[in-house]
Amino acid sequence: MKGYIFFFFLKTLIVFSCSDNYIPKNTKVLFLSNRDSPKGEFDIFITDINTSEKINLTKNIKFITSVSNPILSQDNKTVLYTSFNKNQKFLCAIDVETKINTTLSELNLSIPGADFFDSGDKLIFVKKVNGVKQIFTSFKDGSNQKNISSTKENEYGPIISLDNKKLAYIRTKKNKSSIVLRDLKNQEEYHFDVKGNSINPSFTNDNNIVYESFLNGSYKIFIFYQKSKKIEQITTGDSNANYPISVLNDKSILFVTDGRGKKYKDICLLNLETKKYEILTDKLNMLNHNARVSRDRETVVFESSKFNDSEIFMLNLIDKSVINLSQNKAWDCRPSF
Numbered sequence: 001m002k003g004y005i006f007f008f009f010l011k012t013l014i015v016f017s018c019s020d021n022y023i024p025k026n027t028k029v030l031f032l033s034n035r036d037s038p039k040g041e042f043d044i045f046i047t048d049i050n051t052s053e054k055i056n057l058t059k060n061i062k063f064i065t066s067v068s069n070p071i072l073s074q075d076n077k078t079v080l081y082t083s084f085n086k087n088q089k090f091l092c093a094i095d096v097e098t099k100i101n102t103t104l105s106e107l108n109l110s111i112p113g114a115d116f117f118d119s120g121d122k123l124i125f126v127k128k129v130n131g132v133k134q135i136f137t138s139f140k141d142g143s144n145q146k147n148i149s150s151t152k153e154n155e156y157g158p159i160i161s162l163d164n165k166k167l168a169y170i171r172t173k174k175n176k177s178s179i180v181l182r183d184l185k186n187q188e189e190y191h192f193d194v195k196g197n198s199i200n201p202s203f204t205n206d207n208n209i210v211y212e213s214f215l216n217g218s219y220k221i222f223i224f225y226q227k228s229k230k231i232e233q234i235t236t237g238d239s240n241a242n243y244p245i246s247v248l249n250d251k252s253i254l255f256v257t258d259g260r261g262k263k264y265k266d267i268c269l270l271n272l273e274t275k276k277y278e279i280l281t282d283k284l285n286m287l288n289h290n291a292r293v294s295r296d297r298e299t300v301v302f303e304s305s306k307f308n309d310s311e312i313f314m315l316n317l318i319d320k321s322v323i324n325l326s327q328n329k330a331w332d333c334r335p336s337f
Contacts, residue, residue: 026294026337029301030070030079031312035330044070044081045332046096047325049314054326057094061101071336072096074120074295078140082107082114091125091142104142116140117160124167126156135169150189155180161203166226168201168209179211181226192224192231204246210234210253212242221255221270234270241268247297247317254300254317256289265289267302267315280315281322288313292336301325301335 027049032042036056043058044067057079058067066084073080076096083092083103091105091114107127114125123138133156134149148167149155157170167182171191178193179201196215203209209224221234221244235241239259247254253270260266260279265287270277281288284304291302300315312326312335326332 025296026299028072028076029312029314029325029335029337030072031301031326031332031335032067032070033326033328033330033332035328035332040331041065042067042331042333044079044094046072046079049323049325057096057099058101060099061094068334069114070334071115073116073140078116078120080114080116080123091123091127093140093142102142104138105136105145115158115160118164124158124160126158150180150182150187157199157201159201159203160184161207162205163207166203166207168203170199170201179209179224181209181224190229192229196220198222200243202245204250206250208246210244210246212244212255221253234272234275243291245293245297247293249297252317254291254293256291263287267291267300269317280320284313290334294337299337301337303333303335305331305333 029047031045033045034040034042036043036059043056045054045056047054065086068082070079070081079094079096081092083090089107090103091107092101092103094101105127114123117124121140123140125136126133127136129147132152133154134147135155135158136145136147138145154172155169159168165184167184169180170177171180177197177199178191179198181190196213198211198213201209201211207226210221212219212221218238219240219242220236221241223232223234234253239257242256244253244255251272253272255268256265257268258265266279267281267288268277268279286304288302288304291300293300298317300317302313302315304311304313309329310331310333311324312332313322314325315322
């Protein structure tokens with residue numbers, strides 16, 4: 001049986017089918033919103049799709065002027081985020097239940113990159129040291145911080161493999177960015193590159209790396225195969241393909257594209273066997289971007305915006321159903337799990 005969700009968005013009626021049988025494993029979603037602020041300032045909200053309740057986690061925290069890059073721990077108990085206070089930037093953690101906020105580290109920059117790993121017991125993040133971006137690890141309370149960058153070049157965008165054995169990150173030298181793969185046990189590194197600037201790496205289940213590289217006027221998606229050390233180009237053409245991530249047991253690649261024109265962005269799913277892709281957001285004639293995938297790689301949350309409104313949607317990769325999680329006139333954006 002299928003139900004239907006109807007909602008009005010900018011005077012356009014949009015209809016999505018929603019399976020009654022599918023229950024996402026990840027039901028809690030974070031997002032930024034200015035719905036509670038007369039001044040338009042953003043707070044971090046958490047919602048549960050089972051209850052539709054939306055809780056402002058940062059409303060009563062003093063000495064914070066802005067927040068960004070929230071991410072939820074594996075046990076759904078802690079939110080890691082970047083806070084701004086005047087010219088200072090900090091890595092912070094807030095307890096979802098008690099709303100107790102803890103400052104973990106001064107960052108000196110605000111780029112995304114902080115995350116939990118090792119079942120949520122450790123953190124990985126980026127901060128500046130003498131003006132250079134460096135990668136750090138720590139315990140989840142911010143103690144025992146270690147600089148694990150191997151050079152004095154800018155290194156950022158770290159991701160840990162699903163088995164916690166590999167690290168991939170971006171290294172920039174002379175205005176060119178490339179991907180570095182490191183074995184966390186023996187610290188051996190492999191630096192791989194194509195002709196263009198390479199960014200946004202993501203691990204597959206078997207520790208291959210999906211990433212994007214700027215080549216011949218647009219961003220294309222590539223896969224680096226760890227065992228053979230070979231690189232395969234996945235997308236071609238003039239359209240940009242951004243933020244790739246392996247989903248559905250490595251059978252497909254999810255990415256964002258501007259293939260329908262610059263005023264649109266869409267979430268796409270590319271089948272690695274057939275090399276065919278489908279647009280999953282073609283009914284939303286808006287900017288569909290800032291997509292984040294759940295840890296089980298089966299569900300996507302994304303932001304759909306146009307003019308003065310932005311909404312948060314959840315997309316099920318199993319049955320392709322889509323639901324609106326925010327439904328508010330305020331600006332709701334930057335969702336994550």
